[in-house]
Amino acid sequence: MQSIRDLKSNFSGPPPSSTPAGPDAYLQSNIRMNLEDPELWKTFHEIGTEMIITKSGRRMFPHCKVNISGLIPCAKYILLVDMVPEDGFRYKWNKEKWEVAGKAEPQPPCRTYLHPDSPAPGSHWMKQSVSFLKLKLTNNTLDQHGHIILHSMHRYHPRFHIVQADDLFSVRWSVFQTFTFPETSFTAVTAYQNTKITKLKIDHNPFAKGFRDEGTNKKRLEDRASGSPVFCPSSFEGFEEEEVELPKKKVGDAIKEERYSPWGAERENNVATSSPAGADAREMYNTEQLVPTPASYQPYKFHEYGKSPSPSSSVGSSASGSGRSSFESRAPDVATVPDHESSKLRAHEIGPSHCGPQALPGPQEYSGVLNMSVAQSGKPGVIGHHIYGPYSSEQHLGQWSGPGPAQYPPPPHLTADYTTQAVHHGYHHGNVAEWSQYPLFSYSCW
DNA sequence: TCTGCTGGCACCTTTGAAGGGA
DNA sequence: ATCCCTTCAAAGGTGCCAGCAG
Numbered sequence: 001m002q003s004i005r006d007l008k009s010n011f012s013g014p015p016p017s018s019t020p021a022g023p024d025a026y027l028q029s030n031i032r033m034n035l036e037d038p039e040l041w042k043t044f045h046e047i048g049t050e051m052i053i054t055k056s057g058r059r060m061f062p063h064c065k066v067n068i069s070g071l072i073p074c075a076k077y078i079l080l081v082d083m084v085p086e087d088g089f090r091y092k093w094n095k096e097k098w099e100v101a102g103k104a105e106p107q108p109p110c111r112t113y114l115h116p117d118s119p120a121p122g123s124h125w126m127k128q129s130v131s132f133l134k135l136k137l138t139n140n141t142l143d144q145h146g147h148i149i150l151h152s153m154h155r156y157h158p159r160f161h162i163v164q165a166d167d168l169f170s171v172r173w174s175v176f177q178t179f180t181f182p183e184t185s186f187t188a189v190t191a192y193q194n195t196k197i198t199k200l201k202i203d204h205n206p207f208a209k210g211f212r213d214e215g216t217n218k219k220r221l222e223d224r225a226s227g228s229p230v231f232c233p234s235s236f237e238g239f240e241e242e243e244v245e246l247p248k249k250k251v252g253d254a255i256k257e258e259r260y261s262p263w264g265a266e267r268e269n270n271v272a273t274s275s276p277a278g279a280d281a282r283e284m285y286n287t288e289q290l291v292p293t294p295a296s297y298q299p300y301k302f303h304e305y306g307k308s309p310s311p312s313s314s315v316g317s318s319a320s321g322s323g324r325s326s327f328e329s330r331a332p333d334v335a336t337v338p339d340h341e342s343s344k345l346r347a348h349e350i351g352p353s354h355c356g357p358q359a360l361p362g363p364q365e366y367s368g369v370l371n372m373s374v375a376q377s378g379k380p381g382v383i384g385h386h387i388y389g390p391y392s393s394e395q396h397l398g399q400w401s402g403p404g405p406a407q408y409p410p411p412p413h414l415t416a417d418y419t420t421q422a423v424h425h426g427y428h429h430g431n432v433a434e435w436s437q438y439p440l441f442s443y444s445c446w
Numbered sequence: 447t448c449t450g451c452t453g454g455c456a457c458c459t460t461t462g463a464a465g466g467g468a
Numbered sequence: 469a470t471c472c473c474t475t476c477a478a479a480g481g482t483g484c485c486a487g488c489a490g
Contacts, residue, residue, distance in 0.1 A: 052483085055452075059481070092449080139451085152450075190451050191483090198483070207482040210457035 031162055033179040036065035036129050041183040048098060049186035050197045057136035057147040061205045064132040064158055071122025078163040078171060079115035081132055083148050086155035086185055093193035108141045108149040119167055150188040157185035
């Protein structure tokens, strides 16, 4: 049986620069992903984004919305989002700034949010921005709704995955490409800690319009403000703000101000600041990520259920982890959905993609998959891996879930400043070992 | 006492059904 | 009969806040 470590060796070199002919030529396409509303995200990030998590699940604001290009119009893709810890710490809000409060708690079950439109042709994903509005975050580890489970007072960032697959269960043979945007990192909280974040949320979230100053709750806010300074300057060291500004700045300006991020000091401590990146490289920050796909890559699947590759085994082989920036778009990895039972799904599968005009496939019913996974979870050594059907009456959110690692190792990525990240601008071929620390499918099998 | 979490609340937007007119 | 537009109520998303638990 080939282990994931073996697989990694397949990626150890840089992707071939030449463009081979043949079917693999498809894989040579450069998929690009842009974050929508980057200015808004940066405005939040400069202060220190906080996301409320509740037992019943809370949407993100700003919510994740991306533009995608470079897909094959007639090929089908699946879009996924998951959350990975920024580091191995728990934080507390103390004296208007975030401080480390100890080691992170063991990670809750790792879940992946499947975009409800998945699978859909590349043309569908590219014709308009893709919104993950309905993604919800929860702190309920027993959540049955498929929301993404996070720990309060911990920092996370979303990862976006694009998988070329005709259906959910051909994912195992597919290449997926991962994108992250540094300014989307956030601290999960059960109640807002930083009043500046509260104000930003109220100002920008239409659902919170009732709390705006001009609203009927003006007095309410004034009362609150009189009790404590609402906008204490410098919620973190080094940040001197005049006023929380609406996102009107140029991208470049926002990038320059990144050093004022609440996490800036931390980054400076953890990361070598000597970066060859100049202003040009900085400007590449977050505007676009180019991901060349190596055609030499061989698909891989697990042959043995219940023997999923463990994160620790992968970690051991990662010698290049430290000091690497992680402005990821990662080298492609393999989505490892076991193939057993997949035959059952043939009836549900949408046929092969065809170029030319075609109706967008309707939502696929995956509720049967949920039953399947439950049935399989009884196997010895097999950890249940739940798939929540996007359109199931019970599970309205499309999420793949499964038990995560006992604890993610402290990820080195996103501890680098953007300058460093921009240097790499998305090319991380050869760091698959580290990548495998954050497996898309929680290295669990049905 | 402090810190973090929970549930109820008021206020708001979104969504979809119903009805009327062209 | 069909389509389009408007209205309206229900559903659901917000932050606030008092109270609770560890």
